[in-house]
Amino acid sequence: MGLGLLPDAAGREYDMQKQYADPPFYPQSLYNSLGEAYLDAKSPVLAAQAFEKALELTRNDIFAFSGLVRAYAALGEKAKAEDDMAGLLFVASNADAGLKILERAKATGITATLGSLSRSRSIVARTCSIWGRSARTACVNCTRLGRTRTNGIG
Numbered sequence: 001m002g003l004g005l006l007p008d009a010a011g012r013e014y015d016m017q018k019q020y021a022d023p024p025f026y027p028q029s030l031y032n033s034l035g036e037a038y039l040d041a042k043s044p045v046l047a048a049q050a051f052e053k054a055l056e057l058t059r060n061d062i063f064a065f066s067g068l069v070r071a072y073a074a075l076g077e078k079a080k081a082e083d084d085m086a087g088l089l090f091v092a093s094n095a096d097a098g099l100k101i102l103e104r105a106k107a108t109g110i111t112a113t114l115g116s117l118s119r120s121r122s123i124v125a126r127t128c129s130i131w132g133r134s135a136r137t138a139c140v141n142c143t144r145l146g147r148t149r150t151n152g153i154g
Contacts, residue, residue, distance in 0.1 A: 010034045010050070029054040035067040044074035060091045066105040073108035085112035 010030035035050035048071040054064035065088035072081035085105060089112060092102050 044071040047071040069105040
């Protein structure tokens with residue numbers, strides 16, 4: 001019964017969060033919880049959909065990227081899993097060693113490098129267009145990708 005109520009709650013939260021600016025009031029999107037529940041229920045297609053929605057709400061969400069790696073790996077969609085692993089590695093590049101959410105994704109056997117960012121590049125670019133505009137120096141994300149964006153120009 002709980003899993004039946006979670007999609008409705010996640011949808012309501014999504015609608016509410018779309019009405020105010022990032023970051024959300026809640027530390028985690030319910031779509032991440034829904035995605036984890038779908039993974040536990042062996043429904044990776046539904047899990048991937050939930051994690052994609054979580055990324056719409058919170059750009060570069062480490063939990064959503066980890067969930068997408070695990071969902072796409074379970075579906076055998078290696079290219080998508082690798083792309084999301086690259087995004088996860090990028091987001092977690094300054095994280096503490098042994099971060100469990102990162103280790104769970106790595107346990108799938110999916111590998112990637114920061115240089116293999118493709119879909120994740122557009123996610124990073126969206127973040128930079130928002131946060132990078134007020135930067136007085138080159139955005140850290142852009143610097144890692146070899147861009148020279150400063151003050152929203154570049």
